[in-house]
């Protein structure tokens with residue numbers, strides 16, 4: 824039975840699929856339409872994506888107000904952050920962090936309207952996403968990872984490694 828764990832946000836959830844271990848390793852279903860619908864996530868996804876990162880890479884905080892995402896870490900560990908960017912929300916600009924690893928099998932459901940980013944905690948990190956709508960750069964935006972109005976407390980040791988795009992985000996910009 825897939826576990827659905829609450830977060831501080833009514834619309835966000837952490838899912839943990841069944842994991843079948845034996846002497847070869849393990850097997851898990853990372854998505855199943857009927858099983859996730861039964862667990863409370865009745866959604867058709869339009870795109871799967873994968874990124875590979877090295878330690879101290881930070882990707883984000885990115886948003887696309889149309890897009891919900893299911894995020895999981897298939898190799899290594901990430902510290903994943905979401906922030907509510909919906910201006911009419913009672914939790915506007917609140918954030919929460921989650922440890923997602925290849926051993927805890929947690930999958931974070933990021934609702935539409937939230938910013939999302941992660942810090943790679945290991946030398947090799949593979950992150951997998953399911954996106955509810957196809958990628959469209961015209962609909963994508965970014966908030967600076969250290970935006971002071973949000974105040975995400977990244978568990979970062981040393982210097983972050985950012986894309987040129989993320990490093991160039993204006994420090995105070997909010998959509």
Ligand SMILES: Cc1cn([C@H]2C[C@H](O)[C@@H](COP(=O)(O)OP(=O)(O)O[C@H]3O[C@@H](C)C(=O)[C@@H](O)[C@H]3O)O2)c(=O)[nH]c1=O
Nearest residue numbers: 872874882883884885886892939940941952958986988
């Ligand atoms: C996200 C994305 C990027 N790309 C391309 C654009 C660019 O040339 C290259 C790298 O893109 P980025 O630098 O935006 O990749 P990245 O910084 O890894 O972007 C991701 O960050 C995390 C935090 C998220 O939440 C994701 O939704 C996504 O925004 O890949 C696609 O073709 N499809 C996609 O879905």
